[in-house]
């Protein structure tokens with residue numbers, strides 16, 4: 001890892017996602033102390049059946065962990081003594097979305113991208129591939145990928161018009177299913193205000209309404225918007241709650257500068 005850091009000109013990563021490998025965690029702590037280390041949620045969930053093998057309701061636990069209120073989960077399934085779950089709780093700041101969403105992860109919560117690259121290269125080489133063969137096979141793999149990308153781009157160009165109309169249809173449907181209602185405003189200081197918004201989403205069949213409250217803090221002096229959903233920090237995409245707050249603040253100049 002030290003060699004890798006040197007190759008990167010000594011620039012540490014903003015964030016790194018790994019499985020629960022203990023040696024990796026130690027190495028990251030020593031070599032990349034300023035990087036945010038996060039655990040892959042897919043790896044955690046995939047371990048549930050093995051780690052809770054003795055439980056009859058393991059499938060139910062697995063489902064609940066995807067949308068978890070931890071204490072409720074532990075109490076309802078009487079899992080207080082489970083060592084693996086206790087260690088996950090100790091490491092919650094490294095994998096529970098509420099703890100990690102203030103850092104930019106390009107929307108990723110798993111190591112899926114690197115797993116996909118591993119899978120791709122395994123189709124061309126394996127652990128027994130010699131160094132001489134490696135260069136030849138690596139070139140073939142890169143050529144294969146470049147050609148696949150070219151074909152995908154050509155395909156996209158052909159379907160452009162169709163995709164545009166489909167997206168517009170999706171947008172029209174979503175407008176009726178997801179909406180943010182303007183809520184209350186509290187003036188925190190002369191220039192900073194906090195808006196409480198109510199988001200409504202219609203999901204499922206039969207349709208049920210899910211609502212949640214969000215807070216957007218607006219600094220009129222710095223022209224800064226901060227939403228409690230942290231979508232901008234996590235994914236780099238401006239959330240609908242900030243856009244609603246912009247409507248409420250009525251600053252056309254700011255809106256022009258954003259878009």
Ligand SMILES: [Zn+2]
Nearest residue numbers: 227229239241
């Ligand atoms: Zn938001």
